[in-house]
Structures are given as structure tokens and as C-alpha cells.
Amino acid sequence: MTASILVCRRIFPDVVARLRDRFEVEANDADDVWSRDELIRRLQGKDGVFVTGTQAIDAALLDACPKLRAVCSLAVGYNNIDVAACTAHGVAVTNAPGVLTETTADFGFTLLMAAARRVSESEAFLRRGEWTKWSVDLFAGSDVHGATLGILGMGRIGQAIARRGAHGFAMPVIYHNRTPLPADVAAAIGARYVSREALLREADHVVVVVPYSAESHHLVGAAELALMKPTATLVNIARGGVVDDAALAAALREGRIAAAGLDVFEGEPAVHPDLLACRNVVLTPHIASASVPTRRAMASLAAENLICLLDPAAGRLAPTLLNPEALTRRL
Numbered sequence: 001m002t003a004s005i006l007v008c009r010r011i012f013p014d015v016v017a018r019l020r021d022r023f024e025v026e027a028n029d030a031d032d033v034w035s036r037d038e039l040i041r042r043l044q045g046k047d048g049v050f051v052t053g054t055q056a057i058d059a060a061l062l063d064a065c066p067k068l069r070a071v072c073s074l075a076v077g078y079n080n081i082d083v084a085a086c087t088a089h090g091v092a093v094t095n096a097p098g099v100l101t102e103t104t105a106d107f108g109f110t111l112l113m114a115a116a117r118r119v120s121e122s123e124a125f126l127r128r129g130e131w132t133k134w135s136v137d138l139f140a141g142s143d144v145h146g147a148t149l150g151i152l153g154m155g156r157i158g159q160a161i162a163r164r165g166a167h168g169f170a171m172p173v174i175y176h177n178r179t180p181l182p183a184d185v186a187a188a189i190g191a192r193y194v195s196r197e198a199l200l201r202e203a204d205h206v207v208v209v210v211p212y213s214a215e216s217h218h219l220v221g222a223a224e225l226a227l228m229k230p231t232a233t234l235v236n237i238a239r240g241g242v243v244d245d246a247a248l249a250a251a252l253r254e255g256r257i258a259a260a261g262l263d264v265f266e267g268e269p270a271v272h273p274d275l276l277a278c279r280n281v282v283l284t285p286h287i288a289s290a291s292v293p294t295r296r297a298m299a300s301l302a303a304e305n306l307i308c309l310l311d312p313a314a315g316r317l318a319p320t321l322l323n324p325e326a327l328t329r330r331l
């Protein structure tokens with residue numbers, strides 16, 4: 001019997017067409033943001049769901065959608081999905097690692113450079129018509145090349161940022177991660193393992209790239225910001241909630257750190273009003289992986305996972321399955 005799937009947000013039409021070749025598809029072409037009740041209603045009778053990083057999939061939803069067998073996300077971060085609950089319900093979960101690494105690392109560097117060199121702040125000044133003369137210290141910021149780059153979280157994206165810093169910008173790179181990299185990998189990247197405290201004290205630019213979890217909630221808060229240099233910049237391309245946005249806004253306002261670049265926010269798409277009021281922060285709407293080829297690759301990978309999980313004719317394993325144990329739960 002043909003499986004039935006729900007595509008929760010608008011994606012590329014050719015990717016939907018590929019899914020329609022295999023499945024009965026209900027697609028959200030209007031790109032509406034469905035409430036949880038609406039999502040549960042639409043999931044009735046569905047075998048699979050194509051999600052993004054924003055739909056919460058938890059035990060209560062799974063209880064209410066007993067036919068569901070596959071949750072496939074186009075995001076690499078999956079803190080919106082309770083994987084343990086999915087496994088217990090025999091629901092396979094996939095994410096989209098790898099395909100967005102370089103694009104996201106590019107954007108981490110974009111925010112770092114924009115924050116350090118005061119790009120948003122100076123552009124806003126120019127657009128307001130306030131630029132009347134050149135001055136020696138007009139929007140003078142801090143250097144990126146040769147400065148110490150501190151990376152919190154050293155997965156694929158952290159390593160890609162480290163390579164850019166070390167090889168492109170001659171930056172000494174220090175990092176902190178739950179597990180240090182194997183020595184040869186760290187040496188090839190040119191990255192030195194330090195404690196979180198040492199990283200915050202020593203780095204000129206700190207980039208946060210850790211997944212969100214209960215342990216990483218407010219990993220960078222008032223106490224951590226107090227360790228940073230007053231000339232330092234902070235970049236968050238991880239998840240809202242890893243940085244305490246209210247504490248960061250206070251540090252930026254009071255000049256306790258120089259600048260920040262943020263792509264993710266606590267409670268997004270809402271942004272803390274104190275951050276909106278700060279001039280020395282570059283703010284972008286969760287677009288770090290948003291190049292056209294990369295977003296297409298993310299959607300294609302999620303579709304491939306759905307096909308492998310729900311079409312027996314596919315005859316191949318889902319490429320990025322997070323919980324293989326779920327597959328035997330249904331037998």
C-alpha cells in the first residue's frame with residue numbers, strides 16, 4: 001500500500017514531486033505555520049512527516065498519531081524532536097548532517113567579520129544620512145586576521161570554521177568540546193583544546209556551535225560573558241537558548257564585550273527587545289545554512305530518508321538515521 005506523508009513547510013517543488021512519485025503527499029504549499037493541534041490533525045493517517053527545525057515532535061504527539069513511522073527533518077539540529085520517545089514508539093528519525101557544514105561555516109565567518117568590523121552598525125549610520133566626513137576612528141573595530149579564534153563546540157561545523165580561521169586568516173584557534181578531537185585531526189586543523197573558562201578569557205572572537213540540550217541551555221550567560229575580553233566578539237550560530245540573550249544584551253549595552261553576531265534567538269522568531277536596541281550586534285533571521293544549493297541539498301536529503309524508510313521498493317538504508325533501534329520496535 002502506498003504510504004502517506006505530510007510535508008510541514010513549503011519546500012522545493014521538484015523535491016515534493018519526487019515524493020509524489022512514491023507517496024500520497026499532503027504539502028503545505030502556503031507555508032503556513034501550523035499550531036500543534038493543526039499538526040496533529042493533519043498527521044492523522046500519515047506514515048511519515050517531513051519536518052524542519054521548528055515542529056515539536058514529542059511523546060504526546062506520537063501517542064496522538066499512532067500510524068506515524070518516520071520523522072525526517074531537513075535540519076541538522078534536532079532538539080525539536082524527542083528521539084527517545086520516537087524510538088519507544090517505533091518511529092524512525094533522521095536529520096540532515098553534512099550537507100550544510102561548509103555553508104553554515106561560511107556564515108559563521110560572515111557574522112564574525114561583520115560584528116568585528118561593525119558592518120551593520122556603520123551601514124545603518126550611513127543609511128540614516130549621518131555620514132558627513134571621514135574620520136580616523138570612524139567605526140574602527142577589531143581585526144579578524146591573526147586574532148585568537150575560540151570555538152565552543154567542535155563538531156563538523158566547528159571544524160570547518162576552525163579551518164577557515166587557521167588557514168585563511170592566520171588565526172590561532174582554541175576550542176572546547178565535551179570530547180577533544182583526536183590529536184591528528186586537531187593538528188591538521190591547527191586547533192588547541194582548552195577549558196571553557198580559558199577559551200572565554202583568551203579568545204578575541206568566540207563562535208558558539210554546540211547543539212541545544214538541557215546541558216547547553218545558557219552555556220554562555222552573565223558569568224561567562226564576564227570572563228570575555230572587553231574587545232571580544234561573540235557569534236551564535238548554534239541554537240537560541242545556548243546563549244542567554246538578556247545577559248548578552250546587557251553586556252553589549254554596557255560595553256563589557258565589543259560586539260556580537262547572532263543568527264539564532266531564544267523564542268525566535270521573536271527577538272529580545274534589548275538586543276534590538278543594541279547597535280553593536282549583527283542580527284540575522286536563522287539563515288546560516290540558507291544558500292540555495294544547500295537548502296536544496298537539505299530538503300533532498302530529508303526526502304531521500306523518507307523514501308528509504310517508507311518505500312520498500314527503494315531497497316536502501318536511510319542515509320542519516322538517528323535511531324536505527326526504532327526500526328526493530330515495529331517488527
Ligand code: DGY
Pocket residue numbers: 052053074075076077078100289
Ligand atoms: C539546522 O539545520 O539545524 C539549521 O539551524 C536550520 O534549522
